């Protein structure tokens with residue numbers, strides 16, 4: 395990762411910690427990925443050489459930067475969905491500061507509605523928004539995935555009740571290889587042949 399990208403990530407980490415300690419309202423927290431999960435996310439994308447990524451849950455763009463920095467090296471784009479316009483505006487500023495705007499497409503609104511309208515194809519989806527809607531979003535996305543495809547989801551260990559249906563749905567997919575890595579809040583990693 396280049397020094398500019400790293401410095402933007404470090405700034406978001408510090409500002410995110412300060413914001414999330416100060417804000418009592420959940421919707422106003424940024425809830426950025428843990429740094430170690432961000433590093434693993436970048437590493438997985440590098441190894442799998444994906445090019446067309448869909449991210450559900452932008453917040454202020456921490457994970458978007460982890461994704462787009464890899465796509466800048468390999469070629470590719472990430473489409474990222476957020477329903478909060480204030481967070482999306484911050485994400486746009488952060489991505490621009492990291493010099494990654496050419497690799498990001500922005501969507502504002504309810505993720506399930508947006509997912510239904512997207513045409514794809516995607517070779518990687520990162521689920522990091524509302525876990526209850528993730529199984530329905532996965533079903534909508536299955537016909538829009540190229541193969542092989544990588545499916546990633548955060549909070550696999552921190553919110554077991556909310557993510558249970560998504561994890562079960564992934565396990566049901568034919569030929570899937572799936573594990574949960576105990577890093578940060580728990581990262582579900584699935585490979586679809």
Ligand SMILES: C[S@@+](CC[C@H](N)C(=O)[O-])C[C@H]1O[C@@H](n2cnc3c(N)ncnc32)[C@H](O)[C@@H]1O
Nearest residue numbers: 425426427451452453456457477504505523524
């Ligand atoms: C955990 S945060 C994402 C953190 C981000 N991936 C990062 O690492 O910086 C989840 C975000 O998803 C958004 N979100 C939650 N449910 C959503 C939905 N149904 N549609 C669109 N956005 C949603 C929230 O507003 C919040 O900003």
